[in-house]
Amino acid sequence: MENPGRRPYRMGARAAAMEATRARITEAAIGLWARRWYDDVTLQHIADEAGVSVQTIVNHFDGKDGLAEAVADLVAARTADAREAPAGDVAAIVAVLFEDYERHGDANVLWIAQIDRVPALARAAAHARAQHREWLGRVFADRLPAGGPAREHALALHHAATDVYLWKLWRRDLGLPRRDAERAMRDLVASIDPRKGDDE
Incomplete structure (x- = not known):
């Protein structure tokens, strides 16, 4: 028995x-x-x-398709775990972002290029954008207005300055060394004046 x-x-x-x-x-x-x-x-x-x-x-x-959904969920979770950065420290934030892009940026760009014909990748890309936006709001909280159109404007600027396609432009299309590309992103982020546009 x-x-x-x-x-x-x-x-x-x-x-x-x-x-x-x-x-x-x-x-x-x-x-x-x-x-x-x-x-x-x-x-x-x-x-x-x-x-x-x-x-x-x-x-x-x-x-x-089900496997693609599972892959998207896993990649999103790993991205969140890998992007721990001290709020307000532009250099550290950009360094963390570059570490992620250097490992996964080419794959991200490849997947984004296919969102019009692969629904699972389209959903993954939409989730990644929302996740990136939430991350920006957290790590740049000290630089962003409290709310309203001014906050949305500032978030849009920070999103553009840290987008994976900007990394691709510098590292792949222009062939900049990582050190120079990272410095360019730091300078671009630091140049954003979140107060600009408050009265527009």
């Missing part, structure tokens, strides 16, 4: 194994989609990378 006391252990081990499988699949998808277009990556590619079957991916995520 089976020992009832072993069942919780077996169930716990099974849950841990399932979670490990999901993690391998999502990591494989992140790695492939960071380098290649969404449509060019098949479930078979992801399965081969993760060491699982296509059916296993379907069982866990219901298919490619």
